[in-house]
Amino acid sequence: xxxxxxxxxxxxxxxxCLAKGATHGxxxxxxxxxxxxxxxxxxxxxxxxxxxNMIKKGWxxxxxxxxxxxxxxxLYVLTDEGRSALRAEISRLRRMLExxxxx
Amino acid sequence: xxxxxxxxxxxxxxxxCLAKGATHGxxxxxxxxxxxxxxxxxxxxxxxxxxxNMIKKGWxxxxxxxxxxxxxxxLYVLTDEGRSALRAEISRLRRMLExxxxx
DNA sequence: AAAAATATGTTGACACCCGACATATGTCGT
DNA sequence: ACGACATATGTCGGGTGTCAACATATTTTT
Numbered sequence: 001x002x003x004x005x006x007x008x009x010x011x012x013x014x015x016x017c018l019a020k021g022a023t024h025g026x027x028x029x030x031x032x033x034x035x036x037x038x039x040x041x042x043x044x045x046x047x048x049x050x051x052x053n054m055i056k057k058g059w060x061x062x063x064x065x066x067x068x069x070x071x072x073x074x075l076y077v078l079t080d081e082g083r084s085a086l087r088a089e090i091s092r093l094r095r096m097l098e099x100x101x102x103x
Numbered sequence: 104x105x106x107x108x109x110x111x112x113x114x115x116x117x118x119x120c121l122a123k124g125a126t127h128g129x130x131x132x133x134x135x136x137x138x139x140x141x142x143x144x145x146x147x148x149x150x151x152x153x154x155x156n157m158i159k160k161g162w163x164x165x166x167x168x169x170x171x172x173x174x175x176x177x178l179y180v181l182t183d184e185g186r187s188a189l190r191a192e193i194s195r196l197r198r199m200l201e202x203x204x205x206x
Numbered sequence: 207a208a209a210a211a212t213a214t215g216t217t218g219a220c221a222c223c224c225g226a227c228a229t230a231t232g233t234c235g236t
Numbered sequence: 237a238c239g240a241c242a243t244a245t246g247t248c249g250g251g252t253g254t255c256a257a258c259a260t261a262t263t264t265t266t
Binding site: 024025026027029030044045047048072073074 | 212213214215216217
Binding site: 111113114145146147148149152153156175 | 222223224225226227230231232
Protein backbone atom coordinates (compact mmCIF):
# COMPACT_ATOMS: atom_id res chain seq x y z
CA UNK A 1 0.00 0.00 0.00
CA UNK A 2 1.65 3.14 -1.28
CA UNK A 3 1.56 6.31 0.72
CA UNK A 4 -1.11 8.69 -0.56
CA UNK A 5 0.14 11.97 -1.91
CA UNK A 6 -1.03 15.12 -0.17
CA UNK A 7 -3.77 16.89 -2.05
CA UNK A 8 -4.16 20.64 -2.46
CA UNK A 9 -6.94 22.47 -0.68
CA UNK A 10 -8.63 23.26 -4.00
CA UNK A 11 -8.60 19.67 -5.16
CA UNK A 12 -9.99 18.55 -1.83
CA UNK A 13 -12.92 20.95 -2.02
CA UNK A 14 -13.65 20.00 -5.60
CA UNK A 15 -13.94 16.33 -4.66
CA UNK A 16 -15.93 17.22 -1.57
CA CYS A 17 -18.43 19.30 -3.53
CA LEU A 18 -18.89 16.53 -6.04
CA ALA A 19 -19.47 14.06 -3.21
CA LYS A 20 -22.14 16.38 -1.86
CA GLY A 21 -23.88 16.67 -5.18
CA ALA A 22 -22.57 19.65 -7.13
CA THR A 23 -22.37 18.82 -10.79
CA HIS A 24 -20.63 21.53 -12.77
CA GLY A 25 -17.58 23.74 -12.43
CA UNK A 26 -19.22 27.01 -11.60
CA UNK A 27 -21.43 25.28 -9.04
CA UNK A 28 -18.35 23.80 -7.39
CA UNK A 29 -16.74 27.22 -7.19
CA UNK A 30 -19.79 28.68 -5.47
CA UNK A 31 -20.33 25.73 -3.18
CA UNK A 32 -16.70 25.79 -2.06
CA UNK A 33 -16.92 29.46 -1.20
CA UNK A 34 -20.12 28.90 0.74
CA UNK A 35 -18.92 25.74 2.49
CA UNK A 36 -15.74 27.37 3.67
CA UNK A 37 -17.45 30.55 4.81
CA UNK A 38 -15.70 32.55 2.11
CA UNK A 39 -12.22 31.42 3.09
CA UNK A 40 -11.55 29.24 0.07
CA UNK A 41 -11.97 30.59 -3.44
CA UNK A 42 -11.30 28.50 -6.51
CA UNK A 43 -10.42 30.58 -9.56
CA UNK A 44 -11.64 29.51 -12.98
CA UNK A 45 -8.11 28.73 -14.10
CA UNK A 46 -7.60 26.41 -11.15
CA UNK A 47 -10.99 24.82 -11.76
CA UNK A 48 -10.35 24.11 -15.41
CA UNK A 49 -6.87 22.72 -14.83
CA UNK A 50 -8.19 20.57 -12.03
CA UNK A 51 -10.98 18.99 -14.09
CA UNK A 52 -8.56 18.06 -16.88
CA ASN A 53 -6.15 16.63 -14.33
CA MET A 54 -8.74 14.73 -12.35
CA ILE A 55 -10.27 13.17 -15.44
CA LYS A 56 -6.77 11.99 -16.35
CA LYS A 57 -6.36 10.53 -12.85
CA GLY A 58 -9.77 8.85 -13.13
CA TRP A 59 -11.20 10.67 -10.11
CA UNK A 60 -14.06 12.30 -11.99
CA UNK A 61 -16.00 11.65 -15.17
CA UNK A 62 -17.97 13.95 -17.42
CA UNK A 63 -21.58 12.99 -17.99
CA UNK A 64 -24.16 14.07 -20.52
CA UNK A 65 -26.56 16.88 -19.71
CA UNK A 66 -30.05 15.83 -18.73
CA UNK A 67 -32.81 16.75 -21.18
CA UNK A 68 -33.93 20.31 -20.71
CA UNK A 69 -30.96 21.39 -18.58
CA UNK A 70 -28.89 24.36 -19.72
CA UNK A 71 -26.59 22.52 -22.09
CA UNK A 72 -23.66 24.86 -21.77
CA UNK A 73 -22.97 23.33 -18.39
CA UNK A 74 -20.51 20.50 -18.25
CA LEU A 75 -21.54 17.99 -15.65
CA TYR A 76 -19.14 15.88 -13.63
CA VAL A 77 -19.51 12.97 -11.27
CA LEU A 78 -17.14 11.37 -8.82
CA THR A 79 -15.82 7.93 -9.75
CA ASP A 80 -15.14 5.19 -7.22
CA GLU A 81 -11.48 6.06 -7.45
CA GLY A 82 -12.29 9.69 -6.78
CA ARG A 83 -14.27 8.71 -3.74
CA SER A 84 -11.43 6.67 -2.34
CA ALA A 85 -8.93 9.44 -3.08
CA LEU A 86 -11.15 11.71 -1.02
CA ARG A 87 -11.38 9.19 1.79
CA ALA A 88 -7.60 8.79 1.78
CA GLU A 89 -7.21 12.54 2.02
CA ILE A 90 -9.63 12.73 4.93
CA SER A 91 -7.58 10.08 6.75
CA ARG A 92 -4.43 12.02 6.09
CA LEU A 93 -5.95 15.19 7.53
CA ARG A 94 -7.14 13.31 10.57
CA ARG A 95 -3.70 11.87 11.17
CA MET A 96 -2.18 15.32 10.90
CA LEU A 97 -4.56 16.61 13.54
CA GLU A 98 -3.97 13.62 15.80
CA UNK A 99 -0.25 14.26 15.60
CA UNK A 100 -0.90 17.81 16.72
CA UNK A 101 -2.97 16.86 19.72
CA UNK A 102 0.00 15.84 21.78
CA UNK A 103 1.32 19.41 21.72
CA UNK B 104 -7.64 39.63 8.76
CA UNK B 105 -6.18 38.04 5.68
CA UNK B 106 -6.99 34.49 4.82
CA UNK B 107 -4.22 32.14 5.85
CA UNK B 108 -2.50 30.39 3.00
CA UNK B 109 -2.59 26.61 2.96
CA UNK B 110 0.60 25.04 4.18
CA UNK B 111 2.29 21.95 2.82
CA UNK B 112 2.37 18.75 4.83
CA UNK B 113 6.14 19.08 5.24
CA UNK B 114 5.94 22.63 6.56
CA UNK B 115 3.23 21.59 8.96
CA UNK B 116 5.32 18.77 10.41
CA UNK B 117 8.38 20.96 10.69
CA UNK B 118 6.47 23.49 12.78
CA UNK B 119 4.86 20.70 14.77
CA CYS B 120 8.22 19.11 15.59
CA LEU B 121 9.64 22.43 16.68
CA ALA B 122 6.61 22.97 18.89
CA LYS B 123 7.28 19.59 20.44
CA GLY B 124 10.91 20.34 21.08
CA ALA B 125 13.07 19.18 18.19
CA THR B 126 15.86 21.62 17.56
CA HIS B 127 17.80 20.84 14.41
CA GLY B 128 17.01 19.82 10.86
CA UNK B 129 18.01 16.21 11.00
CA UNK B 130 16.16 15.76 14.28
CA UNK B 131 13.04 17.18 12.67
CA UNK B 132 13.33 14.76 9.79
CA UNK B 133 13.56 11.79 12.15
CA UNK B 134 10.83 13.02 14.46
CA UNK B 135 8.45 13.57 11.55
CA UNK B 136 8.99 10.06 10.30
CA UNK B 137 8.40 8.63 13.75
CA UNK B 138 5.39 10.82 14.51
CA UNK B 139 3.65 9.90 11.28
CA UNK B 140 4.38 6.20 11.62
CA UNK B 141 6.66 6.32 8.60
CA UNK B 142 4.07 7.89 6.30
CA UNK B 143 5.69 11.30 6.04
CA UNK B 144 9.30 11.69 5.02
CA UNK B 145 10.95 15.06 4.73
CA UNK B 146 13.85 15.06 2.31
CA UNK B 147 16.89 17.12 3.09
CA UNK B 148 16.18 19.42 0.16
CA UNK B 149 12.76 20.16 1.52
CA UNK B 150 14.19 20.71 4.96
CA UNK B 151 16.84 23.14 3.85
CA UNK B 152 14.53 25.17 1.61
CA UNK B 153 11.96 25.26 4.37
CA UNK B 154 14.31 26.62 7.01
CA UNK B 155 15.46 29.43 4.71
CA ASN B 156 11.86 30.22 3.83
CA MET B 157 10.55 30.07 7.37
CA ILE B 158 13.29 32.29 8.71
CA LYS B 159 12.33 34.80 6.02
CA LYS B 160 8.69 34.53 7.11
CA GLY B 161 9.71 34.97 10.72
CA TRP B 162 8.27 31.62 11.79
CA UNK B 163 11.53 30.20 13.13
CA UNK B 164 14.81 31.58 14.38
CA UNK B 165 18.26 30.07 14.53
CA UNK B 166 19.86 29.97 17.95
CA UNK B 167 23.43 29.45 19.08
CA UNK B 168 24.63 25.98 20.01
CA UNK B 169 24.88 25.26 23.72
CA UNK B 170 28.41 24.79 25.05
CA UNK B 171 29.68 21.29 24.48
CA UNK B 172 27.01 20.32 21.94
CA UNK B 173 28.10 19.05 18.52
CA UNK B 174 28.64 22.40 16.86
CA UNK B 175 27.85 21.31 13.34
CA UNK B 176 24.17 21.18 14.27
CA UNK B 177 22.11 24.24 13.49
CA LEU B 178 19.49 24.79 16.12
CA TYR B 179 16.10 26.36 15.48
CA VAL B 180 13.26 27.56 17.66
CA LEU B 181 9.69 28.51 16.89
CA THR B 182 8.84 32.21 17.11
CA ASP B 183 5.49 33.52 18.30
CA GLU B 184 4.56 34.10 14.68
CA GLY B 185 5.50 30.52 13.89
CA ARG B 186 3.31 29.32 16.68
CA SER B 187 0.35 31.27 15.42
CA ALA B 188 0.95 30.11 11.85
CA LEU B 189 0.77 26.57 13.19
CA ARG B 190 -2.41 27.31 15.09
CA ALA B 191 -3.95 28.85 11.97
CA GLU B 192 -3.08 25.76 9.99
CA ILE B 193 -4.61 23.49 12.60
CA SER B 194 -7.82 25.52 12.38
CA ARG B 195 -7.79 25.24 8.62
CA LEU B 196 -7.41 21.46 8.82
CA ARG B 197 -10.22 21.25 11.32
CA ARG B 198 -12.48 23.31 9.10
CA MET B 199 -11.69 21.07 6.16
CA LEU B 200 -12.68 18.02 8.17
CA GLU B 201 -15.83 19.67 9.49
CA UNK B 202 -16.83 20.45 5.93
CA UNK B 203 -16.40 16.77 5.12
CA UNK B 204 -18.52 15.52 7.98
CA UNK B 205 -21.76 16.42 6.33
CA UNK B 206 -21.08 13.92 3.54
C1' DA C 207 -31.58 47.96 -23.05
C1' DA C 208 -28.06 47.85 -19.85
C1' DA C 209 -26.01 45.51 -16.14
C1' DA C 210 -24.99 41.69 -13.47
C1' DA C 211 -24.82 36.86 -12.79
C1' DT C 212 -23.91 32.48 -14.92
C1' DA C 213 -20.56 29.50 -17.16
C1' DT C 214 -16.33 27.91 -19.34
C1' DG C 215 -11.83 28.36 -21.33
C1' DT C 216 -6.71 30.26 -22.24
C1' DT C 217 -2.34 31.95 -21.16
C1' DG C 218 1.83 33.23 -18.67
C1' DA C 219 4.50 33.58 -14.77
C1' DC C 220 5.66 32.49 -10.20
C1' DA C 221 6.26 29.95 -5.99
C1' DC C 222 6.94 25.90 -4.11
C1' DC C 223 7.99 21.38 -3.18
C1' DC C 224 10.49 17.33 -3.73
C1' DG C 225 13.89 13.64 -5.24
C1' DA C 226 18.46 12.80 -6.24
C1' DC C 227 22.81 13.97 -5.56
C1' DA C 228 26.88 15.79 -2.99
C1' DT C 229 29.78 16.46 1.05
C1' DA C 230 31.64 15.84 5.60
C1' DT C 231 32.04 14.09 10.33
C1' DG C 232 31.12 10.72 14.10
C1' DT C 233 30.47 5.98 15.79
C1' DC C 234 30.42 1.08 16.09
C1' DG C 235 31.79 -3.58 15.34
C1' DT C 236 35.38 -6.74 13.85
C1' DA D 237 42.73 0.20 11.25
C1' DC D 238 38.94 -0.42 8.38
C1' DG D 239 34.43 -0.48 6.39
C1' DA D 240 29.79 0.44 7.11
C1' DC D 241 26.38 3.10 8.80
C1' DA D 242 24.26 7.04 11.14
C1' DT D 243 24.50 11.86 11.63
C1' DA D 244 24.09 16.40 9.51
C1' DT D 245 23.79 20.00 6.10
C1' DG D 246 23.68 21.79 1.56
C1' DT D 247 22.77 22.11 -4.00
C1' DC D 248 20.19 21.61 -8.17
C1' DG D 249 16.66 20.55 -11.68
C1' DG D 250 12.19 19.51 -12.82
C1' DG D 251 7.44 19.21 -12.33
C1' DT D 252 3.01 20.83 -10.40
C1' DG D 253 -0.34 23.76 -8.84
C1' DT D 254 -2.14 28.26 -8.43
C1' DC D 255 -3.59 32.64 -9.55
C1' DA D 256 -4.34 36.96 -12.16
C1' DA D 257 -5.87 38.61 -16.23
C1' DC D 258 -8.07 38.11 -20.20
C1' DA D 259 -11.57 36.18 -23.41
C1' DT D 260 -16.18 34.63 -24.79
C1' DA D 261 -21.09 33.61 -24.58
C1' DT D 262 -25.68 33.06 -22.42
C1' DT D 263 -29.30 34.08 -19.04
C1' DT D 264 -31.55 36.84 -15.59
C1' DT D 265 -32.56 41.03 -13.30
C1' DT D 266 -33.35 45.96 -13.06
